[in-house]
Amino acid sequence: MNNQHRDIVIIGAGVTGLTLAHHLHKKNKSFLVLEKADRPGGVINTQKKADFIYESGPNSGVIGQPEVVALFDELGESITLEKGNDLVKIRYILKNGEWHAIPSNPILAVTTPLFTLKDKFKVLGEPFRSPGNNPDESLADMVKRRLGKSFLDYAIDPFILGVYAGDPSMLIPRYALPKLYNLEQNYGSFIKGAMKKHKEPKTDLEKRTDRAVFSFDGGLSSLTDALFQSAGTQNFLFGAQDTVVSPSENGTYTISFSTAEGKQVISANKVVTTTGSIGLQSLLPFIEEHQMADLTNLKYARVVEIALGFDKWQGCPIEGFGGLIPHKEKRDLLGVLFMSSLFKNRAPEGGALFSVFMGGIRNESLCDLDDKELLSVLEREFKDIMKLPDFNPQLIDIKRYSHAIPQYAINTGDRLDAIEKVQNQFPGLIIAGNLRDGIGMADRIKQATLIAKEL
Ligand SMILES: Cc1cc2nc3c(=O)[nH]c(=O)nc-3n(C[C@H](O)[C@H](O)[C@H](O)COP(=O)(O)OP(=O)(O)OC[C@H]3O[C@@H](n4cnc5c(N)ncnc54)[C@H](O)[C@@H]3O)c2cc1C
Known part of the structure; x- marks a missing residue:
C-alpha cells in the first residue's frame, strides 16, 4: 500500500x-x-442470536x-x-403509566387524553397564526407558540426523544427539523403547508418518497x-x-x-x-x-440501546411501531420499539423482540450504570410499562453509545x-x-x- x-x-x-x-x-x-x-x-449492525434478528444501532429508516x-x-x-407493515402507523405515548395511541383521525384527536382541551382548540387556530420571525427560536418555543404546551409535552417532546434522544428546548428547528421549519416559513402554518405540499406536482422519484419505514430481509x-x-x-x-x-x-x-x-x-x-x-x-x-x-x-447524546427478546410474549398487546415516553413522565426509559410486530422473522412465533432506549440528553447519567445496575432499572421499568408479570427474556444485548446522535x-x-x-x-x-x-x-x-x- x-x-x-x-x-x-x-x-x-x-x-x-x-x-x-x-x-x-x-x-x-x-x-x-x-x-x-x-x-x-x-453504527448499522444487525445481529443474529438464537431465533432473534436484532439491530444494535439504528432499527429502521424512513424513505424520506x-x-x-x-x-x-x-x-x-x-x-x-x-417496508414496515400497517402497524407502523400506530404509535404510543406513555401518560400516567398507560400507553395512548397518537390520534390518527379527527374524532380520536378530540377524545385523546394526551392533550388539554385548551390546546385542542388552539390547534384549530394554527393555520391562522402568523409565522415566527426568530430564526434562532428553539423547537420548544416554536411548538408552544403554534400548538400549545401539552402538544410540546406529549407529542413533540417524545418524538424528539425518539429521533434525537434530545431536548426540544436545545434544538433549533431550522437545523434540526428543516422540513417543519420551512412549512411555517414558506406557507405560514404547519397544517396549511402540509396540505399545500401534498397537492404540489411531484416527480416519479418524489412520488415514491413516501416516508415509509424501511428495513430489509435480514x-x-x-x-x-x-x-x-x-x-x-x-x-x-x-x-x-x-x-x-x-x-x-x-x-x-x-x-x-x-x-x-x-x-x-x-x-x-x-x-x-x-x-x-x-x-x-x-x-x-x-x-x-x-x-x-x-x-x-457539537454535543452528541449518549444512549444505551438494549435488544430484548422473549420466546413467548406475555405482556401488553404490542400491535404498533412502539411507544415513546415523554420526559414529563419522569421514567428511566426513552422508548420501546416493537420490532417483531413491524418486520418479519425477528423473533420466534409467539415471541417478541424489542429495542429499548435509555439515557439521552436529559438522562445521561444512566449511561454510567454498569450492566447489573442497568438491567435492574430496565426490569423495573419494562415490567411496569409493558404489563409483564415476569421478566425472563431469552435475549438481552446491551450496547452503549457515547456519541449516538448529534444535537443541532x-x-x-x-x-x-x-x-x-x-x-x-x-x-x-x-x-x-x-x-x-x-x-x-x-x-x-x-x-x-x-x-x-x-x-
Ligand atoms: C443508537 C442509534 C440509533 C439510531 N437510530 C436510527 C434510526 O432508527 N433511524 C435512522 O434513520 N437513523 C438512526 N440513527 C442514526 C443513523 O444510524 C446514522 O445517521 C447513520 O447510520 C450514520 O452513518 P455515518 O456513516 O454517517 O456514520 P457512522 O455509522 O458513525 O460511520 C462512521 C464510520 O467512520 C469510522 N471512523 C471514525 N473515525 C475514523 C477514523 N479516524 N479513521 C477511520 N475510520 C473512522 C467509524 O468506525 C465508522 O465506521 C441511529 C444512530 C444511533 C447511534
Missing part, C-alpha cells in the same frame, strides 16, 4: 462512506475507503429523500426491501453489505488506526495510518471525512485551533460557517458525516449522493 496514490480517500465506512463509495465506483473513480473498525457499516429511492433501485436484487446490515459489494471490496481498507491527513505543497493530501502490517502512507487529490465531528482534531491536525473548535463544538443546537450556524471556510481554504477537502445535513440514514444517503455528484 505504501506510496500509492488515489484520486479520493474517504474516511469511514458507515452508510455515508459506503453510499459515496458506491456512487464513485459507478463513475469509475479511483478511491480508497479507510475504516478503523474491522467491518463496514459503522428521493436519493434513498434511487439508491435502492440501483442496488436492485442485492437487497430485499421490507436487517439493516443487508443494505451496508450490499453497498460494500457494489462499491468494490478491493477499494476498502479496514483496521486503519491513527489516521492523519496533511496537505502537501503540490495541492494533494498525504494520509498516514497504521495497520497490522505497520505504518502506511498514501496520497490523494481529495479527502472526504464522514466521521462527523468525532476525532476530527487528530484526523485533520492542520486546521487552525479556532476553526477546529467551531467544527467540533444554537451553535450549528457557526459550525456550518467553519466547514465552508475550511473547505474553501483547503480545496479537495470535504468535511461530511452527521455534523451537518441531518442525522437519519436517509439524510446520510442524500448527503453522500450529493457529494458524489460534486466529485
